[in-house]
Amino acid sequence: MDVNISNWERLLEKISDGAMDIGLKLLLAILVYLVGSFIIKRIIKGLKKLRSLKSIDPTAEEYIMTFIRAALYVVLVVSIVALLGVPMSSVIAAIASVGVAIGLALQGALSNIAGGIMLIIFRPFSVGDYISTGSEEGTVRSISLVYTVLTTVDNRRVSVPNGSLMNSSISNASAEPLRRVDLNFDIAGSEDADRVEGIMKDVIARSEKAKSEPAPQVLITAGVPGGLTYTVRVWVKTADYWDEFAYLMKEIPAALNAENIARPATPVSVSK
Structure with a gap:
């Protein structure tokens, strides 16, 4: 009986020590x-105050901060797991397995993140x-890890996957300081060509937004049935493009x- 009690005491002692x-x-x-x-929060806050980061694009700064924060938290979690006594080889194997599984399940999302x-x-x-x-x-309006958000002229919000953006052509109307308005x-x-050209140039000269350099142009660019196509080309600031378009x-x-x-006569077809 005493032996059994002694064994129980040792077992309870081991459990108590293990629990402790x-x-x-x-x-x-x-x-x-x-x-x-x-x-980590202090590090991120300190990095945001660096002058070298203030000079880069806000979107790039957001990406950089996101990846640095994620990397630091991964290091923190791995350190905690090691502190708990879990073998690092097991941790690395588990992370690799989870990474492969997540990669297969989120191929589309990962392609968008890469984009x-x-x-x-x-x-x-x-x-x-x-x-x-x-x-x-x-x-x-915003560029996130997965989507780029656009606001259309009729005030719709469109979320475009970054992966599809990188795999298609992109026309950026705001990239240059000047744009050219072309109208036919x-x-x-x-009609006398010089007279027509003079009338069009007078209208351009009255515009407050048209640039003198590069100089505006009025050109005959094509022939149509009964007439000619005159093309007006006017350079303006990018922000003034649609105002000048409407004015002209x-x-x-x-x-x-x-x-x-006179305009060219519209051909009329008569069927018999």
């Missing part, structure tokens, strides 16, 4: 996590630019009408 050891390790792990999280990284590296556009890609166009007008072939579309036809400039 596990409890201390868990408390230490929690403490390390809290301290580590605090240090987001490429967007930051090559920077074909920035937040605030007006772009068109595929069937969508609009002003870039069909005029009857009987309104004022040039009005000036031509005021001078009784």
Whole structure:
């Protein structure tokens, strides 16, 4: 009987010691996590104040901070697991297995993340630019890890996957400080070309937004049935493009009408 009691006492003592050891390790792990999280937040906050980061694109800064934060937390978690006594070889094997499983399950998402990284590296556009890609166009509002968000001219919000963006052509209307407004007008072939050109140039000269350099142009660029196509080319600041477009579309036809400039006759087909 005494032997059995002694065995139970030793067993309880071992359980108590083991529980105490596990409890201390868990408390230490929690403490390390809290301290580590605090240090990571301070590191990120300090990095954001660096002058070298203030000079880069805000979107690039967001990506850099996200990856640094993720990397630091991975190091913290691995350190805590090692502190709990888990063999590092097992941890590495588990991380590798989870990584493969996640990679297979999230192939599309990972391609979008890779696309987001490429967007930051090559920077074909920035937040605030007006772009068109595929069937969508609009002003870039944000670039996240997976999606780029556009706001269209009719105020729709469109989320475009970064992967598809990197695999398609992108037209950036805001990339350059100047843009050229090109408009075509069909005029009857009987009209004097110099007179027509003068009327159009007078309208351009009255524009407050048209640039004198590069100089505006009025060119005959094509022939149409019964007439000629005159192309007006005017350079403006990128921000003034649509204002100038609307001005020329309104004022040039009005000036031509005021001078009784004829348009080509519309062919009429008669079926028998």
